[in-house]
Amino acid sequence: MTLAVVTVLADLGTKHLALQTLDEREPVRLLGGAVYLTLIRNSGAAFSLGSDYTWVFPTVTIVVVGWIGWLAVKLRSVPWAISLGLVLGGALGNMVDRVFRAPGPFLGHVIDMVSVFDPRGQVFPIFNLADSALVCGVLFAIFLEFTGRQRDGTRISAREATGGTAKAADGATGAADRATGTADGATGARPAAASDPDRFVARSDR
Numbered sequence: 001m002t003l004a005v006v007t008v009l010a011d012l013g014t015k016h017l018a019l020q021t022l023d024e025r026e027p028v029r030l031l032g033g034a035v036y037l038t039l040i041r042n043s044g045a046a047f048s049l050g051s052d053y054t055w056v057f058p059t060v061t062i063v064v065v066g067w068i069g070w071l072a073v074k075l076r077s078v079p080w081a082i083s084l085g086l087v088l089g090g091a092l093g094n095m096v097d098r099v100f101r102a103p104g105p106f107l108g109h110v111i112d113m114v115s116v117f118d119p120r121g122q123v124f125p126i127f128n129l130a131d132s133a134l135v136c137g138v139l140f141a142i143f144l145e146f147t148g149r150q151r152d153g154t155r156i157s158a159r160e161a162t163g164g165t166a167k168a169a170d171g172a173t174g175a176a177d178r179a180t181g182t183a184d185g186a187t188g189a190r191p192a193a194a195s196d197p198d199r200f201v202a203r204s205d206r
Helices: 002-022 056-073 078-100 131-145 157-193 198-205
Strands: 028-030 035-040 108-117
Touching: 002 035, 002 078, 002 108, 002 131, 056 078, 056 198, 078 131, 108 131
Parallel strands: none
Antiparallel strands: 028 035, 035 108
């Protein structure tokens, strides 16, 4: 997926830039204090969660990558491709840190550098671009599920509407057939009543 590759490259680029410009430096204040740039090395998951289980996260990432690869085989939806591309790119971006950064393979610390409303992450955990891509991809996937968009490019509501229309058409056809049968029966009854001239003449003689 192109989006996943772009996400990984952008994440690695911002981390490299953070290491070059923010290491051993006071946090950089932006947007009137709404955003701070500050460098930390995170041994946990996204947003510094689970810092005592660093070794678990590469395993989880491998499972996620395999799952997305399996889904991609049957993927026919552009919105779903965007969602899964963001999730895949975010997961791989942080996995690169865990595999190749200190203190060692599969124990590496992830580089985080964005803090909101506080320079030390006291209001919200410090995060990176990969974390943002991962969360945005998951939220977009939830939105797609709630709006009935399927990974094969169809929509649940559209298929249900098509089924309802077909049933209505079948019902209308059946009603038309019954109406035609009733009309035929009525048409056949009238000639039978008028086709007995002897009874008609007998009544006239009286």
